[in-house]
Amino acid sequence: MRVHFLTEVHPSYFIQNHMLNRIPVLFILVLLTCGWNSAGQENNPLKEGAKACLRCHGEPVYTLINSFTDQSQKKMMNPYLIIDSVKFHQGVHRTFNCTDCHDSGYETYPHSADLKMMPMANCLDCHGGDDTYAKYQFERIDEEFIKSIHVQHVGDKFTCSSCHDQHYYQSVARNASSVQEIVDYNNEMCKDCHGSTAKYRLLTDKMQRPLNEIHDWLPNQQLHFDNVRCIECHTQVTDTLMVSHNILAKEQARKNCSECHSANSVLRASLYKYENLQSRSGKGTLNAVIQNESYIIGANQVPALKILSIIFLVLALAGIFTHSFFRFLKK
Numbered sequence: 001m002r003v004h005f006l007t008e009v010h011p012s013y014f015i016q017n018h019m020l021n022r023i024p025v026l027f028i029l030v031l032l033t034c035g036w037n038s039a040g041q042e043n044n045p046l047k048e049g050a051k052a053c054l055r056c057h058g059e060p061v062y063t064l065i066n067s068f069t070d071q072s073q074k075k076m077m078n079p080y081l082i083i084d085s086v087k088f089h090q091g092v093h094r095t096f097n098c099t100d101c102h103d104s105g106y107e108t109y110p111h112s113a114d115l116k117m118m119p120m121a122n123c124l125d126c127h128g129g130d131d132t133y134a135k136y137q138f139e140r141i142d143e144e145f146i147k148s149i150h151v152q153h154v155g156d157k158f159t160c161s162s163c164h165d166q167h168y169y170q171s172v173a174r175n176a177s178s179v180q181e182i183v184d185y186n187n188e189m190c191k192d193c194h195g196s197t198a199k200y201r202l203l204t205d206k207m208q209r210p211l212n213e214i215h216d217w218l219p220n221q222q223l224h225f226d227n228v229r230c231i232e233c234h235t236q237v238t239d240t241l242m243v244s245h246n247i248l249a250k251e252q253a254r255k256n257c258s259e260c261h262s263a264n265s266v267l268r269a270s271l272y273k274y275e276n277l278q279s280r281s282g283k284g285t286l287n288a289v290i291q292n293e294s295y296i297i298g299a300n301q302v303p304a305l306k307i308l309s310i311i312f313l314v315l316a317l318a319g320i321f322t323h324s325f326f327r328f329l330k331k
């Protein structure tokens, strides 16, 4: 396992927090635990430390010893504080102890109230300026992210974690075997907030309109939401970044059908560019797009239209034929 990282700390972190003295300790802890864990990671995936927290945070009901009655007692866990242990295990940070990121004060329960105020590291604090992760271009992503409408409107309350849960993060697009898998995972990220009042209200007091109402100009809406990512229409496609992170203002969103439904579709440079998909693509739109330079998405796929056009053709031919037949007789 590679464990070089944490050579630099993101500047905004310094501006936001005064708890700097904790950072080195946290980083060293992460470093050590990752190093120690390099053997047997697959067989023994979750750390004991993580299991200790998940005893309570992995279940809807947890047990504690009531210090007044000295008896064990069951209580309900706040659903927003439940960590899905299966998803945690699938994520890139599965080898972590919870206290590699959270303060070790959490090892005692009841948790002390001021732990809530502890600043948390963001992606750049750990991954910024580290060659091990160069292929992900964290710094470029950060630059794009800062330009996005979210940061422009909401400020630094909007973080990478607003979209990427650090507990569950995995790079789906690079590993997925189908376009649908990518689209589902990506769109869930946006819908998790643009369809949830609680998460949205953490960031703004504005009312939000339902997504299907906002996009009522788009025909076959569900089919589109199942086949393209929100970011296909809401970002400018960049050649040099795997995933564009600059979410544009709504006025700049893509509404022009022919940008996708044409031979040089923007989707060739975004959703359809992943090599892992191309080697595995069997039937379907992606394959057709790769194999046929002039293929137009959606063009051959409305069976009713296909049948209708054949009927029209037959009728037209029949018309011409009858017409010329009678002209021939009259002569």
Ligand code: HEC
Pocket (backbone or CB within 6 Å): 052, 053, 054, 055, 056, 057, 062, 063, 064, 077, 078, 081, 098, 099, 102, 106, 107, 109, 110, 111, 116
């Ligand atoms: C005995 C059960 C129990 C154990 C063990 C436990 N927690 Fe908690 N934790 C809770 C409960 C209940 C809450 C809800 C708030 C409260 O009651 O303090 C909570 C709240 C939290 C919060 C949210 C604080 C906030 O409101 O922002 C975090 C973060 C947290 N725990 C992390 C951990 C970590 C990390 C561990 C392991 C080192 C851990 N907990 C172990 C029961 C537990």
Ligand code: HEC
Pocket (backbone or CB within 6 Å): 050, 051, 053, 054, 057, 080, 081, 082, 083, 088, 093, 096, 097, 098, 099, 100, 101, 102, 120, 121, 161, 162, 166, 167
């Ligand atoms: C890679 C770092 C990382 C690891 C590992 C990690 N957490 Fe977290 N956790 C975070 C961050 C960051 C937040 C704050 C999210 C936010 O407020 O945007 C958080 C928030 C929480 C919360 C509060 C709920 C919430 O979403 O705000 C709980 C509870 C929690 N973590 C429990 C755990 C438990 C239990 C484990 C171990 C199984 C764990 N965490 C491992 C980074 C981590």
Ligand code: HEC
Pocket (backbone or CB within 6 Å): 001, 002, 005, 030, 034, 092, 093, 094, 095, 100, 101, 121, 122, 123, 124, 125, 126, 127, 133, 136, 160, 161, 164, 165, 166, 169, 170, 171
């Ligand atoms: C506390 C430090 C820390 C934070 C915060 C953190 N990471 Fe990580 N991340 C790591 C470490 C350490 C590894 C290597 C884990 C391993 O190899 O088991 C890792 C692994 C990864 C990988 C896998 C890299 C590879 O190619 O194997 C990705 C992708 C990743 N993190 C993305 C993120 C994103 C996105 C965020 C923010 C949402 C984030 N990380 C937040 C420390 C962190």
Ligand code: HEC
Pocket (backbone or CB within 6 Å): 123, 124, 135, 136, 137, 138, 141, 142, 145, 150, 159, 160, 161, 162, 163, 164, 170, 171, 172, 173, 174, 182, 185, 186, 189, 231, 242, 243, 245, 247
């Ligand atoms: C508005 C939501 C959103 C925000 C905010 C966001 N991302 Fe992303 N990010 C995405 C989506 C969507 C993807 C594509 C996910 C996939 O399929 O792998 C992605 C992918 C990534 C990838 C994988 C890129 C690759 O080359 O495979 C990394 C790394 C990443 N984001 C890091 C970050 C960092 C760092 C931040 C904060 C500076 C951030 N993201 C903020 C939505 C977001």
Ligand code: HEC
Pocket (backbone or CB within 6 Å): 187, 190, 191, 194, 209, 211, 214, 215, 218, 224, 225, 228, 229, 230, 231, 232, 233, 234, 250, 251, 253, 254, 255
């Ligand atoms: C086919 C392109 C397309 C797709 C796919 C798409 N959008 Fe949009 N979206 C637009 C356009 C164009 C507008 C501006 C509509 C207008 O102003 O009438 C818009 C508007 C919005 C707005 C602004 C709402 C407001 O008025 O404040 C939000 C939020 C939004 N979209 C989120 C999403 C999310 C989340 C997804 C994925 C589930 C998504 N969009 C998928 C094109 C698209």
Ligand code: HEC
Pocket (backbone or CB within 6 Å): 149, 150, 153, 154, 162, 163, 189, 190, 191, 192, 193, 194, 199, 200, 203, 204, 206, 230, 231, 234, 247, 248, 249, 250, 251
């Ligand atoms: C954690 C919550 C959250 C997530 C996740 C999120 N958004 Fe947003 N988004 C917001 C909030 C809050 C606003 C309103 C900002 C404002 O105007 O105050 C917003 C505004 C927007 C707008 C309208 C911008 C305008 O011009 O008014 C668009 C478009 C948008 N988001 C698209 C997306 C897309 C696409 C994704 C997924 C890649 C996404 N959002 C993920 C919270 C979120």
Ligand code: HEC
Pocket (backbone or CB within 6 Å): 217, 218, 219, 220, 223, 224, 227, 228, 232, 233, 254, 255, 256, 257, 258, 259, 260, 261, 267, 285, 297, 298, 299, 301, 302
């Ligand atoms: C971001 C790219 C994008 C944009 C913009 C877009 N579409 Fe699509 N559209 C698609 C994709 C991808 C499909 C699904 C094709 C498939 O795989 O079957 C689709 C499917 C369709 C279908 C259904 C065809 C079928 O397979 O049954 C119709 C009709 C359609 N689009 C019309 C429109 C119209 C009209 C607009 C403009 C208002 C529009 N689309 C804008 C990408 C887009």
